[in-house]
Amino acid sequence: MELTDFFTNYTLRTITLGTAVLGAICGMLGSFAVLRKQSLLGDAISHAALPGIAIAFLITSAKDSNILLLGALVSGLIGVFWIRGIITKTHLKTDTALGLILSLFFGFGMLLLTYIQKQPNANQAGLDKYLFGQAATLVESDVRLMLIVTGISLIILLLFWKEFKLLLFDKNYALTLGFNTRFIDGLISFLIVLAIVIGLQTVGVVLMSAMLLAPAAAARQWTNSLGVMVGLAAIFGACSGVFGTAISASQPGLSTGPVIVLVAAVFVTVSFIFSPERGILFKQLRLIRNRRELELKKTLYFMYDIVRKHEDVSRPHAIRILNNFQGFTKNTLSQLAEKDWITIQGQNWSMTSTGFETAANLYNKNLPEP
Structure with missing residues (x-):
């Protein structure tokens, strides 16, 4: 593989752009999940999206990615709604609610996939790519969808930046100022669901939470500013996508999604060790x-x-x-x-x-x- 292949090879160019955009949006929105101490939220939503994909296929009998992702979006939003309902209506804590929804929806999704595989319909082949991801199936329309979602998310972040920031660091103060905290919280969750859903085809249900959390966790080590953290997380996520795609393309048989996650893990490791304020090395030196x-x-x-x-x-x-x-x-x-x-x-x-x-x-x- 040569550097020029990224510009001349249609498939490689499309995959690289798609993974870079996915990494950027996951880094941006993952920052809010990390700061809200809801690190399992990405894992729960990605697993909650699986039954939506299966049900969408059962209804339409077609593997149209847009329809399947729409089903994943609906299922993911239902999962978020249930999580919030469990937290507010019961005495269970957030981590317990996330674990319950994760296991319940994923178990139901696997049951539906098993049922689909036993049907006498050859068209069901390929649904398992949403479990582990298959970046090679990305086409220009998928990348355009990612760009649209990223643009919408960025516009919403800019419009509600003050409200998001206030909700993250002082929810009670936001309430006293008259902000609708439930709407703001729901808006953040909706954007996170969107980011996860568009990444399922590339990284898959199992590894999607790592794409959401790893860039944000790495960025958190370098700054105390929310704006800088969101920007760094987007950069780390985009670089993970580009470098992961390059590494997987350089060796035959390497799956792109897992390699991207491993590259993101390298960013996290380097940040944990070498960041000036929180890094293990500099803490030890101090x-x-x-x-x-x-x-x-x-x-x-x-x-x-x-x-x-x-x-x-x-x-x-x-x-x-x-x-x-x-x-x-x-x-x-x-x-x-x-x-x-x-x-x-x-x-x-x-x-x-x-x-x-x-x-x-x-x-x-x-x-x-x-």
């Missing part, structure tokens, strides 16, 4: 730096206890006087000297005026309040 700083200040504090008993702050003291102090090391002395808190002359040390003032501030902070 922890080591804070420990070293604490050791320095403990040693300086101990030195202050020695020095303040004498009128002359700069009076030299033998290094051996520190030998019984647990925080003392030669490296610690060197770092204290670099900070100009002490000076070292042979086997003696003395505290500078800067070091004495710093230690005095530490001492005063540790005094009990009157």
Whole structure:
């Protein structure tokens, strides 16, 4: 495979564009699912869409993707309605409601697929692609549909940005301002259902939740701004689609959907490790730096206890006087000297005026309040 194939090969160009658009919209809308702490929502909706696909086929006896996706949309919306009903009408928590709907709808969908497969109708072949996805079946009309849905979602996000943001971070305050929180919440859920439904053909029911959550989870590690997070999630999702398609096209027999999800998982892993604020690596580095700083200040504090008993702050003291102090090391002395808190002359040390003032501030902070 060569780079020019992405522009000259119709199938590869269509799949790449489709997966990039799908990744972008899933990243954008997945950000809201992550921030609402409803990570299982994508999984529940994608599984809830399966019986809708099967019922649409049973009614029409046709494999028209638009009709099947319409059935998936209706079924997914019913699943969301049931989830919200369980949460508001019972004492069950969100995760329990999501798990119930996921298993119930998926079990019903698998039952319908089994029934369809036993029918004497060769036309039912291929419905299983909605389970695991089959990106190779994407055509220009599917990509156009993705672009339309993405455009509509983006317009709605811009129009209701303030309301969405307020609902995410302070629902009670939104209520006091008179916002219809049920409508706003339902609108977000509807957009998420749309994104999931248009991705079923590409990634499938089983992996669709990863497409929704992975880019958003990766983006969350890099920023505290909702706008930046949504933008980064869209970029991560689009890049996952493009790189995943390229990798699957480079080797025969590689399924595009799983490869895209694996690439998205790489973005998540890199973000978890290397992001400056929340990354594991930088957290560990900050922890080591804070420990070293604490050791320095403990040693300086101990030195202050020695020095303040004498009128002359700069009076030299033998290094051996520190030998019984647990925080003392030669490296610690060197770092204290670099900070100009002490000076070292042979086997003696003395505290500078800067070091004495710093230690005095530490001492005063540790005094009990009157």
